[in-house]
Amino acid sequence: xxxxxxxxxxxxxxxxxxxxxxxxxxxxxxxxxxxxxxxxxxxxxxxxxxxxxxxxxxxxxxxxxxxxxxxxxxxxxxxxxxxxxxxxxxxxxxxxxxxxxxxxxxxxxxxxxxxxxxxxxxxxxxxxxxxxxxxxxxxxxxxxxxxxxxxxxxxxxxxxxxxxxxxxxxxxxxxxxxxxxxxxxxxxxxxxxxxxxxxxxxxxxxxxxxxxxxxxxxxxxxxxxxxxxxxxxxxxxxxxxxxxxxxxxxxxxxxxxxxxxxxxxxxxxxxxxxxxxxxxxxxxxxxxxxxxxxxxxxxxxxxxxx
Amino acid sequence: xxxxxxxxxxxxxxxxxxxxxxxxxxxxxxxxxxxxxxxxxxxxxxxxxxxxxxxxxxxxxxxxxxxxxxxxxxxxxxxxxxxxxxxxxxxxxxxxxxxxxxxxxxxxxxxxxxxxxxxxxxxxxxxxxxxxxxxxxxxxxxxxxxxxxxxxxxxxxxxxxxxxxxxxxxxxxxxxxxxxxxxxxxxxxxxxxxxxxxxxxxxxxxxxxxxxxxxxxxxxxxxxxxxxxxxxxxxxxxxxxxxxxxxxxxxxxxxxxxxxxxxxxxxxxxxxxxxxxxxxxxxxxxxxxxxxxxxxxxxxxxxxxxxxxxxxxxxxxxxx
Ligand SMILES: Nc1ncnc2c1ncn2[C@@H]1O[C@H](COP(=O)(O)OP(=O)(O)O)[C@@H](O)[C@H]1O
Ligand SMILES: [Mg+2]
Numbered sequence: 001x002x003x004x005x006x007x008x009x010x011x012x013x014x015x016x017x018x019x020x021x022x023x024x025x026x027x028x029x030x031x032x033x034x035x036x037x038x039x040x041x042x043x044x045x046x047x048x049x050x051x052x053x054x055x056x057x058x059x060x061x062x063x064x065x066x067x068x069x070x071x072x073x074x075x076x077x078x079x080x081x082x083x084x085x086x087x088x089x090x091x092x093x094x095x096x097x098x099x100x101x102x103x104x105x106x107x108x109x110x111x112x113x114x115x116x117x118x119x120x121x122x123x124x125x126x127x128x129x130x131x132x133x134x135x136x137x138x139x140x141x142x143x144x145x146x147x148x149x150x151x152x153x154x155x156x157x158x159x160x161x162x163x164x165x166x167x168x169x170x171x172x173x174x175x176x177x178x179x180x181x182x183x184x185x186x187x188x189x190x191x192x193x194x195x196x197x198x199x200x201x202x203x204x205x206x207x208x209x210x211x212x213x214x215x216x217x218x219x220x221x222x223x224x225x226x227x228x229x230x231x232x233x234x235x236x237x238x239x240x241x242x243x244x245x246x247x248x249x250x251x252x253x254x255x256x257x258x259x260x261x262x263x264x265x266x267x268x269x270x271x272x273x274x275x276x277x278x279x280x281x282x283x284x285x286x287x288x289x290x291x292x293x294x295x296x297x298x299x300x301x302x303x304x305x306x
Numbered sequence: 307x308x309x310x311x312x313x314x315x316x317x318x319x320x321x322x323x324x325x326x327x328x329x330x331x332x333x334x335x336x337x338x339x340x341x342x343x344x345x346x347x348x349x350x351x352x353x354x355x356x357x358x359x360x361x362x363x364x365x366x367x368x369x370x371x372x373x374x375x376x377x378x379x380x381x382x383x384x385x386x387x388x389x390x391x392x393x394x395x396x397x398x399x400x401x402x403x404x405x406x407x408x409x410x411x412x413x414x415x416x417x418x419x420x421x422x423x424x425x426x427x428x429x430x431x432x433x434x435x436x437x438x439x440x441x442x443x444x445x446x447x448x449x450x451x452x453x454x455x456x457x458x459x460x461x462x463x464x465x466x467x468x469x470x471x472x473x474x475x476x477x478x479x480x481x482x483x484x485x486x487x488x489x490x491x492x493x494x495x496x497x498x499x500x501x502x503x504x505x506x507x508x509x510x511x512x513x514x515x516x517x518x519x520x521x522x523x524x525x526x527x528x529x530x531x532x533x534x535x536x537x538x539x540x541x542x543x544x545x546x547x548x549x550x551x552x553x554x555x556x557x558x559x560x561x562x563x564x565x566x567x568x569x570x571x572x573x574x575x576x577x578x579x580x581x582x583x584x585x586x587x588x589x590x591x592x593x594x595x596x597x598x599x600x601x602x603x604x605x606x607x608x609x610x611x612x613x614x615x616x617x618x619x620x621x622x623x624x625x626x
Pocket of ligand 2: 011014015016038041043
């Protein structure tokens with residue numbers, strides 16, 4: 001399965017959350033590959049705690065591969081290369097976790113036929129080896145988005161692969177509107193995809209939203225606020241919920257809400273069970289939300305068109 | 307085609323075999339295999355049913371004019387064509403294979419293409435061929451600007467994988483392997499020898515010394531057979547390795563069943579290898595115990611399944 005992580009803006013939590021999803025699926029025993037297609041700011045290597053990842057990828061990362069400057073993109077085995085202390089011992093029963101880092105070298109990038117063929121061949125190769133391919137796409141209707149959108153249309157090379165889009169956004173007015181625009185706007189995924197040969201209902205049935213860094217007003221984090229603040233925030237939350245529903249990204253289209261997590265506010269990283277249970281630094285709710293979201297990727301009742 | 311070490315025949319054959327699971331949920335039938343392998347319209351796909359189902363594409367030629375690989379750094383040029391073919395074993399495993407042979411020397415000057423095309427699958431050196439250096443350089447992996455036939459094989463795999471009749475949801479995840487091989491004629495007295503090495507990134511190398519007059523096609527056939535069985539063993543061993551503790555029963559059962567359904571029946575060494583080359587496999591098997599290991603793994607899988615069946619029955623009985 002191809003999981004395509006998109007967002008209209010930067011800073012939505014797309015990279016960090018999707019890296020955590022990849023990690024969760026591999027803990028469950030799935031063989032997982034993470035492709036960093038955020039060519040503007042390839043951050044996956046940092047999230048997986050692979051400090052030399054960006055440097056090593058120079059000239060042989062995904063960008064170089066698509067442009068034909070290297071025959072095979074660099075692969076980094078996360079379990080064996082990460083410097084995250086809790087990850088170095090690959091847990092029993094876990095699957096593979098491999099990162100294909102992005103590189104920013106080289107200038108312009110066009111979605112030519114040639115790029116698309118190279119992408120298709122790469123994905124077909126990888127999908128023999130991995131049951132999940134997570135693709136972190138640059139923000140907006142970027143060329144990375146267009147490349148994947150064309151390649152996954154029914155008659156293109158990846159049309160037969162099951163693919164699911166996750167649109168990430170923060171829980172603010174601006175972000176809600178931008179996310180809806182990215183999915184359903186006149187320049188959005190569904191419109192653009194339809195022009196590329198996608199069936200609009202099938203495509204929009206394969207798009208779900210992930211709200212990231214959502215403040216949960218009932219959590220202890222907010223227990224110290226004044227009653228006036230609490231009421232005001234409740235109203236905001238309510239208003240956002242209505243705005244989202246009005247734009248077609250209400251609850252039914254949301255795959256998960258990831259709570260605001262102090263650890264992630266301080267550091268872009270994977271949340272491990274050790275962080276939750278042994279060190280007590282991350283919140284159980286965050287860990288659980290990531291786990292649920294990872295599971296829902298393959299629960300069909302969460303997907304499809306109504 | 308003339309064989310290795312015969313007068314005016316080749317002194318070296320080199321090739322690369324890519325092996326992978328066909329990216330589809332079920333094994334394909336003979337008709338689908340034929341459709342996938344119809345890479346040329348002027349020549350048919352060859353099919354055989356015994357001792358296992360096997361389909362092989364017609365050969366495709368790729369013209370090359372290039373520097374040969376070398377360990378010593380001596381530059382030698384060769385011109386001609388590389389043969390490539392793809393095969394599907396039991397409708398389940400896809401192998402793409404590219405190879406060429408080369409005589410010890412050729413004309414001192416580059417000739418017109420017509421001269422090279424009369425010997426398909428042959429690379430003719432311009433001048434003398436530094437055989438040892440080329441063979442070693444080939445196995446070590448080509449350097450920049452040197453002949454690399456891996457992409458020729460890989461492009462066949464890619465081409466077939468793009469075919470619309472494949473549903474792209476294989477029953478289990480598996481890693482591809484590449485096997486790079488060289489064959490030279492065995493020195494007088496000794497019949498054959500095989501040197502097999504394994505790196506962890508899925509690359510294997512095989513250095514063969516084969517009986518005089520062995521054809522390059524027969525050598526390639528032997529290497530495809532080695533690659534198939536090495537891939538099977540690697541894949542099944544890896545799957546079982548990952549299954550120790552920590553797996554829930556349902557997941558474990560799924561993996562065991564997919565191994566039984568899709569891979570266990572494929573082990574059949576030498577079924578398509580030229581009789582004169584059987585000793586090569588026998589020597590390798592003797593030294594590395596492949597068959598013994600395979601039998602042990604297969605037995606383990608069956609035992610696990612039996613155990614599980616017994617357990618679930620006794621659970622049923624006690625819950626009654
Ligand atoms: N659930 C969360 N709670 C708090 N901060 C988060 C959360 N998810 C992500 N962040 C933080 O938000 C910032 C932007 O996230 P990132 O994944 O890099 O966004 P994007 O890839 O969309 O640009 C990072 O500093 C990240 O650690
Ligand atoms: Mg990012």
